[in-house]
Amino acid sequence: MEASIAQLKTPEIPLSLLCLNSYNARKFENPSPERKAALDELAASIAAKGIIQPLLVRQVEGDKFEIIAGERRYRAAQIAAEAKGLSVDDFMVPVTLSESDDQDAYEKMLIENDQREGLTPFERAQSYQRYLDERGNTLDSLNFLSETTGVPVHAIRRSVALLSLPQAVLDKWQSGQISQGHVEQFTRLSGEETQLKALTACLQNNWTVKELRTAIENSSPALEIARFDQSECKTCQHNSSLMSSLFADGSEQGKCLAPKCFEKKQGEHFTNNWSKGKQLFGTNGFRFAHRLTAPEREVLAEDQKSAERCLSCPEFVSIVDLSGKVADGANRACVGAKKCFEELYLKVEKKPEEAPVAQPQEDTVDTDTASKKDCEQKKQGNAAKASSSLSEDEKAKRAQAKSQKRCLEAREAFYAEAIKERIDALDSNSAQVLRLALLCLALSSSEAKSCIKSKIGLDNYCRSEKKTIAEKLQQTPDDQLTQILQASLTEPLLKNDSWQGEAMPEVRRVVGSILGIDLQSEWTLSENYLKKLSQAEIVAFGEEDGVKLWEDEKVLAYKEKHYPKKGWMSLKKGEILDCILKSGADLKGKTPKEMLG
Secondary structure, eight states: OHHHHHHSSSOEEEGGGEEOOSOOSOOOSSOOHHHHHHHHHHHHHHHHHOOSSOEEEEEOSTTOEEEEEOHHHHHHHHHHHHHHTOOTTTOEEEEEEOOOOHHHHHHHHHHHHHHSTTOOHHHHHHHHHHHHHHHOSSHHHHHHHHHHHOOOHHHHHHHHHHTTSOHHHHHHHHTTSSOHHHHHHHTTSOSHHHHHHHHHHHHHHTOOHHHHHHHHHHTSOBGGGOOSOOTGGGGOTTBHHHHHHHHTOOOOSOBBSOHHHHHHHHHHHHHHTTHHHHHHHOOSOEEEGGGOOGGGOEEOOTTOOOOGGGGGOTTEEEEEOTTSOBOTTOSSEEOSOHHHHIIIIIOOOOOGGGSOOOOOGGGOOOTTTSOHHHHHHHHHHHHHHHHHTSOHHHHHHHHHHHHHHHHHHHHHHHHHHHHHHHHHTSOTTSHHHHHHHHHHHHHHOHHHHHHHHHHTTOOSOOTTHHHHHHHHHHHSOGGGOOOOOGGGSHHHHHOGGGSOSTTHHHHHHHHHHHTTOOHHHHOBOOHHHHTTSOHHHHHHHHTSTTTOGGGOHHHHHHHHHHSTTOOGGGSOHHHHHHHHHSSOOOOBTOOOHHHHO
């Protein structure tokens, strides 16, 4: 067979003896409507006039001939044979026989395909990739490919580099939904997630290449606003001033096409140099404006004074853009718990006795002429009238609220003194020091808190978070704790403005437990606490089993000396306080039940 073919100037062989190679760049599966129409047109021409341009083939195993160039003509011939009712054994095809090894055959196929019209940029890139895979991605291979195809080396490199983009981008390129110009723009973006988002936006908005480039540049920060060291940026592949020469996009503005990297470095610089922001605004850090939605921040008005608690809160920040410019009116903002902000800046709690009560005109106090005593008496009278109009349930609720408030204040005052005293006396190597140090870290740093929570087995979200962390640390075995300096404990534990929200007193009680403080036996009854009780409440409190003030010998002796023959309920509040405070009785451990609640 081979000898007879060689004798012919332009031999012909049956379609059945031809076979396809596996490295052709042009693909015929799922052709576009245009390609299918062109193939059908070629098939009709072959059926009428035959194949004018012979197929380039080489003989392989047996009597088969592998197509080096001409697969499209071969496929059209199959359609033509079927249309004429001929079998593949009877339909003859002109061929040019080439004695080529695998490498030579591949190069001839590549060059022939590249020089013919109809090869898409995607297919051309694939053919370059296959050639370099076969010959090695070396400079010699690139130079040979450039010489044989007439395509510059940098253009070949660029085409091959495009194939490393996400498959979704390549699919849209292969199907013709986006052009090579679009695809080149996606290489300017860092990370598959960012590239796919840009692809989605491009398809949804039907962007041109120029519109896509503009969108990418608008989402990329200009390097001129960078405050960090830009040494690495000068050679970074995501520096648009470098990329422009490669893709000839005309951009010389020098933008960072890896916005996450830029934001991270800019943020680190701001964090390390926030002392100026602290001095100007009194805030403890910043947040980028594009990372916050309106509901996630509460901005202080210009004339609002910063609350004491905010001055050391890490969530009291300034809102800035990427350049560091403070957003209009947002030089002081709260990005923490809404309850905390509302309590400090929005809520104005009115004491029950100050509730407005309608009064007849003749009862109005003229504050210009009335004495302080008269004003006080009038106020007490108004409070009494207001109280008389309340239901029993309302009275009970108000009494409970007052009880909770005074107990909170009294407990906090007690812990403030007791905790400091116990910490000062601790052995610096003790487990208590380690637990408290870890708790202080969790309270003062959100990053430390996340780490500590993961180490002690807490989820990212848990109710009463700070109290739960404190309890977990108390249960942590000693050998798992890390030693930190004892001196760092006192301030964070006792300073109110470093404890956020309603959980603070609860945490303080757990700290007291860690230090072995017994509220019931160590708390001392104080004048400040007693003054917040009514006369009836003091009497009732003195009768409690754990207190029994009215059985104390010194209290009884003082009463008999100064207020003889009077029952406790007959005494005024001030007289009862005299009996308790001036009697010399030991008031330590006289802890009411409401304090322990």
